[in-house]
Amino acid sequence: MSKHFFDYDDDDFAMSISDSIARDSDGNLMMRMGDYMAMDMNTGDIHMISSWADDDD
Numbered sequence: 734m735s736k737h738f739f740d741y742d743d744d745d746f747a748m749s750i751s752d753s754i755a756r757d758s759d760g761n762l763m764m765r766m767g768d769y770m771a772m773d774m775n776t777g778d779i780h781m782i783s784s785w786a787d788d789d790d
Contacts, residue, residue, distance in 0.1 A: 740771070742780040747771075749785065 736749045740757060747757040755763040755771065762774040763782075771782050 736785060738785045739783040740780050741782065742778070747782070752787070755785070 736755075737746060738749075738755070739746055740763070743757065743759075745757045745759065747755040747763055749755040749765075753765040755765070757763060763771040763780070764774055765785055766772050766779065768784055768786050769782055771780050771785065772778070773780055
């Protein structure tokens with residue numbers, strides 16, 4: 734099941750496409766680094782996000 738979260742750095746929403754990868758509304762890929770951090774795969778920048786909790790938590 735996909736999860737939605739908000740990227741505070743880009744003021745954009747993203748949707749997970751796997752347990753550790755998400756795509757934002759511009760088509761950029763994000764990699765989950767923690768519950769509240771994701772890395773922009775295009776730039777390598779770390780972004781603060783709303784909760785992207787792991788299903789095992």
